[in-house]
Every structure is written in structure tokens, then in C-alpha cells.
Amino acid sequence: MKLHEYQAKEIIKGYGVPIQNGVVAEKVEDAVAAAKTLYDDPEGKFFVVKAQIHAGGRGKGTVTETGAKGVIVAKGIAGVKEAAEGILGGTLVTIQNEATGGSKVNKIFIGEDMYYPGESERKEYYLSITLDRETGRDVIIASSEGGMNIEEVAEHSPEKIVKEWIDPSVGFQAFQARKIAYGLGLSGTAFKNGVKFITNLYKAYQGTDADMLEINPMFKTADDKIIAVDCKLSIDGNALYRHKDFEGLRDKAEEDALEVEASEFDLNYIKLDGNVGCMVNGAGLAMATMDMIKLSGGDPANFLDVGGGANAVTVEKGFRIILKDPNVKAILVNIFGGIVRCDRVANGVVEAYKNIGEIPVPIIVRLQGTNAELGAKIIDESGLKVTSATTLAQAAARVKEALS
């Protein structure tokens, strides 16, 4: 489960990680009122106004309606008002969400200016914690190139990246925090603050069952404080049962409306932008079916794994969700019946079809496994606009026919 920057910052603050202070607002007037609370004398002071959407790349992203950037440094209350007007309610398109048409901005974060001048050099760093799948351990990745995309840094200057793996039998060690802080070139007070920052950040990662926690940039102020200017936090969905307090943090407005509806039916559905819908049992076979649709000259309109219980109720829900997508020109149902028998699935398809009434697109039902022939017979004799197939190759050919 992905969280917004403001939610993530509040959580890590609870673990003793210093953050850039700020407030959240949903309306321009609230933003103005909130900004006034950040400084005793706000006029002439700088603020940073940031769109709260899940996608990254906000600073370089643009709000379609106004042309404003997703992150704005504003001067004084008038500046905050102008920035809020430019961002709130608009559609922010960044490099990470342009494929899905951008995200509507419902909230902004107004933060205090941390880039004030002073004796020490101001500098941005990168710090993240995630699972390293190859070793099966958590890894902390740090870089002196803050504010940059870490994949690019890894490609162009890998020597600027420091990595520390955590041994689960003893946990994160103090020497590892020192190694990272030295590796980033921190010294003096900033070093001490850095060690504390890294140590507490790992506690936050552990304590929240995160699968990714990224601070970019982690910032050294002109008075040697180390603070989180941005924060991305994602919680392991399988561990949410241990964190009832996070229940209210899911933002359904960030998700595709059809996906939200499908999740309420307990369907594992992902919306794509193709023209052939599909309903499959098993995630691997579902992906393979999408690939097959592509090879047949179509494009998959969705991923949908109905799991082991491919009965009439599930199939009907699946059809209803798929049919809400106006791009769908055909639907391929691909079931490998193991424990679930194909004749029961076929009856489920027929029943679901009749319950829905008229389905305007051709449906191809490929059944293989237990009682496959009986299933095909039920489909063929149903009198409905449904075609049966037994092998994968046949199913692919039927999809091709349906599209031509």
C-alpha cells in the first residue's frame, strides 16, 4: 500500500526521524491559513508547496489545466496562494503517471523553507531501504547524489552509492550507520545527526512492515541538521493485518475506479489500455494469457485472476467489471481446471451470461483440465454468443477471428 508524502512524514517523525515541518490543505484558503502558522512573521519567508499524489517526479511534472509545476517554491503568503491555486484540483502529469493520464491533486503539503543560508554547506543526499530479493535481506542504499533518480546514479556513477545489507539474526548495527554516514562524506555535528537519522529510519522501516522507504532528498541544512525533505513509504500489503492504525491511510482516489470496484468484489484486477478483456485462474497463466492476446494481434485490456473459485458468482462479477471498460472488443476466459471442474466453470459462464442479459462483445471460453470436454459441450450447446476452445493455440486463433 502506497502512502502520500505527508502521511509518510508523520509516521517516520513518530520514530524520531527529523522531517521538514509543514501542513496539509485541501482548499486554497486553508493553505493560506496554514502557511501563516508555519512562521511567526510569514511575509518575505519562503515556503515549498507540493502536490500530494503517489506518483514520483512531481517537481518536473506539470499541472495540465494551469501549467504549474507539481512542486513550487513560494515567497510569502501571496506566493502560497498563487501556488495553491495552480496545483489544487488540477491534473498533475509526471514521468511516472503519464501512461495513465496523470493524477488529480486533492491535497497539497505546505512546508517550511529548509534551504536557509548559514555557515555550513547545504547538501542533498539519497537514502532508501528496501528488500534485496537476491539475498533475501533488507538493504540500505545511500548516495551523495541527492535529488537524482537512483537508477541513473547507479548507471553513471556507481562509486557514489553505498550499500549495507542487514543481517536478520542480529539486526541493523551501529557500525553500519557509521559506514553509511562516512560514505556520504558527513562529518562533525552533521555526522552525528546523520547516524541518528539512518538508525531511526531503519526502525521506522521495520516497525511499519514497509517494503520500500525512500528519502530523496535527505537534506543537510546550513546548521548541520539532517532532515527528510521528501518521503516515500510503501507498506507490505500482506502485513497490513498487523497495522490496523494504517487502515484509514489508503487513498482510493489514487487508484483506478474499476480496480477499486473489483477489489470490493475480491477480484485481483488490473486495468490496462487494450481491447481484449481476459479472465483467468492463476496469476502466471493470467500474464501468459495477456501475452498470448498480444501475439494474436490484440492488446490485453486487463489482468484478472479469479483464483481457485471460478464459480458463477465470480465469473459474473468478472464479466461486469471487464464490460465497464468501453475499449473491450472481445473477452477471453481461460481456465485450467484442476481442483475446479471445467463443467462447473462452463455452467457458471452460462449462468453469468444469462444473469447479465445481453453481452455486446464476442466471448471465447477456453477450458482445459478436469472435465474439459464436458465443459466445451455445455458452452457449445448453450445457444449463447460464446465460442469454446480447448487448447491455448485454438483460443489464440479464436481471438484473432473475433478481432478481424
Place this chain on the structure above:
Amino acid sequence: MSILVNKDSRVIVQGFTGKEGSFHASQMIEYGTQLVGGVTPNKGGSLHMERPVFNTVSDAVKTTRANVSVIFVPPAFAADAIMEAADAGVEVIICITEGIPIKDMIYVKSYIDDRNVTLIGPNCPGVITPGECKVGIMPGFIHNPGKIGIVSRSGTLTYEAVDQVTKQGMGQSTCVGIGGDPIIGSTHLDIVKLFNEDPNTEGIVMIGEIGGSNEEIAAEWLHDNATKPVVGFIAGRTAPPGRRMGHAGAIISGGKGTASAKMDVMEACGIHVVDTPAAIGLTMAKALGAKV
């Protein structure tokens, strides 16, 4: 011959008396698996399906000399169940449970790495040596004893490959579903090594999907060591980046773990890569024919 399980395997079920455990235990017994008992805390001393129930895995192993355990306990308790089996000296632990938190699996992996034990899964269909022993949730009847070893991260896609191999008249030595999670006990590499050494396995089918780099690692090892033909498929060429495709581990992150990149490496390592699973059976038949 076969790998991991055979007719002499003595199998116990953890979560024996639960709904899932009971259903699949009965299917395994029907298939002919030597199911010697089960474990459900606080139900020890009773009989279930005419087999003894134990409070602890340790008790079960002492009494039944079980060497394989299959786990059906709910995700919140599954990590504990795996470690209990490892502690009791079970040699092969097969965890079917889906939805175990990543943090729990990090501890489990570290725990079993220190012990002489093989973990298959979690979030997998299990392992079957056709005609001898079925330990998991796969439909037994699609399998036939034979010479092809199959390793895969998914369930139904594996059945698809099995079905094709059976229909080509080749049959399977052993089929291993290694699971769809980001942290799994045995990887593609661990299993292809076993198949490569198994005298009864003449060809290997390796099925992967997007996410991680396990398929590439196995492919590189096979390039230097394979003594038999390998047919490969990767699911998810049309999957969008950054989305979890059903399996917790099926995600392209930071541009890494794409199907095309995996297929390229496999191809370069001499694996017969097919672009649709519909071609797995025929491609293997041809690869074996060409070898003879």
C-alpha cells in the same frame, strides 16, 4: 528416480485438521502419497483421516519418521510453522500458504539457511513425482511418470506445461512449483541443479515470470553446466511496470525484471525460449528429438 519427493517420502501435513489441509490431505492420500500424520496444536492424540494428529512437528517426526512436511496454516502463523518443521529435522518443507509478510520470510530464510533443509515455496502449488508422491494442491491426473523435469513460479501455468508434456507422450520426472513470492526457499537455480543431476530427467522446462533475477541466474548456470535440453518461458511481456501482477513477486521495479530482458538472457544461454506457453510441449519434443 526423481527429485525432492518419491514413493518412500513420509509426509505430514501442518494445519492437518483445517479446511484446506483436510481437503488436500484427502487428495494426496487418494493419489497414493504416504501421508503418515499431521500437526495441529492442541489436537494432538486424536485421529484425523485415520492418521495420528500431533501437537508439535517434533512429536510427529519422532513417532512417524516423517521427512517431508506440507504447510497449509494461515499466513500469520506460516513463518512459525516453517521454522518449527526445520527445527524438528524435516528434510523437505513445502509451504503452500499465500500472503506471508516479507519481514517474516526474511527471518525464515535466515533460519533455514543455517540448517540442512530444503524449503519449497511459500505461495506455491507444491511438488509432485508422478505415480509416486503428490505433495501439494496440483491436480494429480494431468501428470504422467516420465522424463521431463518442470520448475515454475506459478500454479495453473505449470499445469498447462504438464498437460502439454503429457500429451506429447513424454511425462514428467518431478514438477516443482517454487512459488510467486519475492522471498522463496528454493530458486530456479536450486531446482535446475537437482534436475541436471537426476539421471531420469532428460529435459528441463523452466517457467518464470516478471520480477527479480532468479531466471537469469539459473540460465547462466545452465549455460556452463547443462547436460540436457532446457525449454523456457517467461510470463508477463505485456505487464505494465510498477504493478504487482497477482503474485507478490511479479513486479517490474526500477526497469528491472522485465520478461524481455529475462528471455534475452535465457536465449543467449542456450535455452529454447518459446514466446507462447502453447509451444512448450512441442518445443521440448523437438529438442529431445534433435538430441537423439
